[in-house]
Amino acid sequence: KQEVTQIPAALSVPEGENLVLNCSFTDSAIYNLQWFRQDPGKGLTSLLLIQSSQREQTSGRLNASLDKSSGRSTLYIAASQPGDSATYLCAPRGSGGYQKVTFGIGTKLQVIP
Amino acid sequence: DAGVIQSPRHEVTEMGQEVTLRCKPISGHNSLFWYRQTMMRGLELLIYFNNNVPIDDSGMPEDRFSAKMPNASFSTLKIQPSEPRDSAVYFCASKEQGLFTEAFFGQGTRLTVV
Numbered sequence A: 001k002q003e004v005t006q007i008p009a010a011l012s013v014p015e016g017e018n019l020v021l022n023c024s025f026t027d028s029a030i031y032n033l034q035w036f037r038q039d040p041g042k043g044l045t046s047l048l049l050i051q052s053s054q055r056e057q058t059s060g061r062l063n064a065s066l067d068k069s070s071g072r073s074t075l076y077i078a079a080s081q082p083g084d085s086a087t088y089l090c091a092p093r094g095s096g097g098y099q100k101v102t103f104g105i106g107t108k109l110q111v112i113p
Numbered sequence B: 001d002a003g004v005i006q007s008p009r010h011e012v013t014e015m016g017q018e019v020t021l022r023c024k025p026i027s028g029h030n031s032l033f034w035y036r037q038t039m040m041r042g043l044e045l046l047i048y049f050n051n052n053v054p055i056d057d058s059g060m061p062e063d064r065f066s067a068k069m070p071n072a073s074f075s076t077l078k079i080q081p082s083e084p085r086d087s088a089v090y091f092c093a094s095k096e097q098g099l100f101t102e103a104f105f106g107q108g109t110r111l112t113v114v
Helices: none
Strands: A004-007 A010-014 A019-025 A030-038 A044-051 A056-059 A062-067 A072-077 A086-094 A107-112 B005-007 B010-013 B019-024 B031-038 B042-050 B053-056 B065-071 B074-079 B088-095 B109-113
Touching (some): A010 A019, A019 A030, A019 A086, A030 A062, A030 A072, A044 A056, A072 A086, B005 B088, B010 B019, B019 B109, B031 B074, B042 B074
Parallel strands (some): A010 A107, B010 B109
Antiparallel strands (some): A030 A044, A056 A062, A086 A107, B005 B019, B019 B074, B042 B053, B088 B109
């Protein structure tokens, strides 16, 4: 059974800082990994999808890396802004069966102006 | 496309009542997922449909929960009878067939059972 851990659970940083969110998963047999953002009271918004054959994926100020063999992914946010405040969720997709997606609890980020 | 559409957005009901949550996936998506989100357990997969057929319902917590997908554009999650511990946010997500496609989530239904 896939288990996903995200560290830290919560993070508070001043505006402008670069930051790293960590995700680890126990089963390295994955097809891809998706990072989501969730604003309070809202649904999930997909940020990046990184395939198992990729090492990195970039979108604007966001960069996701994947080390499949060690079961780790990081989400790097450059020059953080107050609008980045949200909960960030990591979701690896397994390669067995029907490729089930398992979510971490998330990292709650607050960027202080 | 308007994205995954869920209704209602909020539902407050009394213990013992039947609750029905609705989902309209993105047109052309043939995989549909129902998730439940709580503070303690995060996002948990309840059931997964592929081409309208339930593939994995091992996450459905009890027989009080049931889900249907009568056609490609509509799914329901029903709780009967509802209990206070069912209070959570329920999300529906859909995706296209394929290994390299991403999932899109609805805005969720916040259920409160009193």
